Amino acid sequence: NNQVILRDYVSGFPKESDFMVRTSTIRLNVPEGSNAVLVKNLYLSCDPYMRSRMTKLEGSYVESFVPGSPISGFGASRVLDSRHPNFKKGDLIWGITGWEEYSLITTPETLFKIEHTDVPLSYYTGLLGMPGLTAYAGFYDVASPKKGEYVFISAASGAVGQLVGQFAKLLGCFVVGSAGSKAKVDLLKNKFGFDEAFNHKEEQDLEAALKRYFPNGIDIYFENVGGKMLDAVLVNMRLYGRIPMCGMISQYNCEQPEGVHNLFCLIAKRIRMQGFLVFDYYHMYPKFLDTVLPLIREGKITYVEDIVEGLENGPAALIGLFYGRNVGKQVVMVARE
Numbered sequence: 350n351n352q353v354i355l356r357d358y359v360s361g362f363p364k365e366s367d368f369m370v371r372t373s374t375i376r377l378n379v380p381e382g383s384n385a386v387l388v389k390n391l392y393l394s395c396d397p398y399m400r401s402r403m404t405k406l407e408g409s410y411v412e413s414f415v416p417g418s419p420i421s422g423f424g425a426s427r428v429l430d431s432r433h434p435n436f437k438k439g440d441l442i443w444g445i446t447g448w449e450e451y452s453l454i455t456t457p458e459t460l461f462k463i464e465h466t467d468v469p470l471s472y473y474t475g476l477l478g479m480p481g482l483t484a485y486a487g488f489y490d491v492a493s494p495k496k497g498e499y500v501f502i503s504a505a506s507g508a509v510g511q512l513v514g515q516f517a518k519l520l521g522c523f524v525v526g527s528a529g530s531k532a533k534v535d536l537l538k539n540k541f542g543f544d545e546a547f548n549h550k551e552e553q554d555l556e557a558a559l560k561r562y563f564p565n566g567i568d569i570y571f572e573n574v575g576g577k578m579l580d581a582v583l584v585n586m587r588l589y590g591r592i593p594m595c596g597m598i599s600q601y602n603c604e605q606p607e608g609v610h611n612l613f614c615l616i617a618k619r620i621r622m623q624g625f626l627v628f629d630y631y632h633m634y635p636k637f638l639d640t641v642l643p644l645i646r647e648g649k650i651t652y653v654e655d656i657v658e659g660l661e662n663g664p665a666a667l668i669g670l671f672y673g674r675n676v677g678k679q680v681v682m683v684a685r686e
């Protein structure tokens with residue numbers, strides 16, 4: 350059983366040498382007396398929050414990885430054996446699993462059974478998994494959006510952002526996204542139907558760039574990156590704007606987080622800035638599927654994935670998120686179905 354091991358806690362940007370692939374043995378059946386599920390992992394999800402798990406955490410909403418042990422994350426897998434009543438051999442599931450070929454999952458209550466297989470299985474790591482639900486909850490619940498509003502999304506071509514933008518377009522909003530390359534900007538405009546998009550790496554003055562696209566200001570800023578972008582957005586917000594705080598990837602590798610200078614805009618413009626965690630919205634997953642599956646089938650929502658093959662290429666793919674190397678949702682294919 351090949352496994353991706355974290356060698357030790359990480360400081361600064363993670364490197365490939367922080368990980369190694371180790372081979373161990375695993376019994377391919379579930380021991381009697383447990384309610385565990387044994388799975389063959391097919392797709393693994395690379396997610397930015399995994400960076401925090403590479404450090405020693407105390408009192409966080411997630412747990413640290415254990416140095417010397419395999420890391421874990423979201424994945425889509427096939428059940429090989431089960432002693433849990435909700436799962437049987439042959440079922441497909443998504444949820445937290447190990448970064449390894451086979452995993453014995455001892456907390457099967459956290460798994461979701463995959464019922465709809467007319468869509469790519471890898472979608473359950475992105476569009477139909479945790480990032481998709483994040484986009485749905487963050488946009489419809491936290492942002493309180495209205496038709497015709499002006500919406501700005503950072504890291505807009507990624508796993509979460511590309512979906513937020515498409516939800517906003519379906520509602521009839523004016524939508525602009527920022528991304529880190531020309532190819533990504535093209536995707537935003539030509540594939541996902543954003544009204545406008547720009548390359549944040551090419552803008553000397555982010556405040557001026559936002560003014561160019563939003564001469565009358567921004568109603569909703571879907572925050573994925575933090576740092577300088579947040580400061581530039583704050584001065585471009587409209588009265589009673591909303592900022593769903595989804596993530597701050599620009600800060601995840603900083604020893605000292607950057608300061609935010611323009612917070613007084615929240616007061617002057619009566620802005621609501623609200624953090625949220627997808628874990629609080631799992632009860633909405635069935636409703637989310639009922640909404641999104643028809644949109645996929647009717648071709649009203651599309652999704653771009655960046656799939657690398659082979660568990661051994663997982664660490665480089667995961668690290669790539671922090672350099673913007675992924676174009677769309679970053680997935681690792683461990684085995685074919």
Ligand code: NDP
Nearest residue numbers: 397504507508509528529573595596597598599626627673
């Ligand atoms: P993405 O697929 O968007 O991948 C990360 C992207 O972030 C990169 O491709 C890059 O895009 C951008 N990026 C990386 N470093 C920087 C930087 N220093 N400055 C600006 N942009 C940077 O990731 P996800 O869609 O999975 O996640 C997006 C955000 O949502 C993250 O902050 C994540 O932590 C958060 N999140 C929060 C959840 C919650 O429950 N609150 C759940 C899931 C995700 P580019 O090339 O365009 O710059």
